[in-house]
Amino acid sequence: IxxxxxxxxxxxxxxxxxxxxxxxxxxxxxxxxxxKTMLFCIIMILAGLFIVSVSEEKK
Known part of the structure; x- marks a missing residue:
């Protein structure tokens, strides 16, 4: 265990x-x-924060 x-x-x-x-x-x-790449970078940052928040919720 x-x-x-x-x-x-x-x-x-x-x-x-x-x-x-x-x-x-x-x-x-x-x-x-x-x-041009700014939007992509913002999406990348948000995706990273989303991964963190999802992994924190499943406690």
Missing amino acids: EGKRMKLIFHRFWKTLSGIMISLTGFVAFLQSNT
């Missing part, structure tokens, strides 16, 4: 981490972007 819990925590942590990474990547790209 203990191993299963660790796996669940690790999985949630990994999802949160990947969401934050996507958001950060989008943000960095946003800072270096022109008008």
Whole structure:
């Protein structure tokens, strides 16, 4: 049972981490972007935040 819990925590942590990474990547790209890529960067940031919020809800 203990191993299963660790796996669940690790999985949630990994999802949160990947969401934050996507958001950060989008943000960095946003800072270096022109008008064409700006929308894509905003979508990327929102997608990352969405992944984080979804993984946080399933506790």
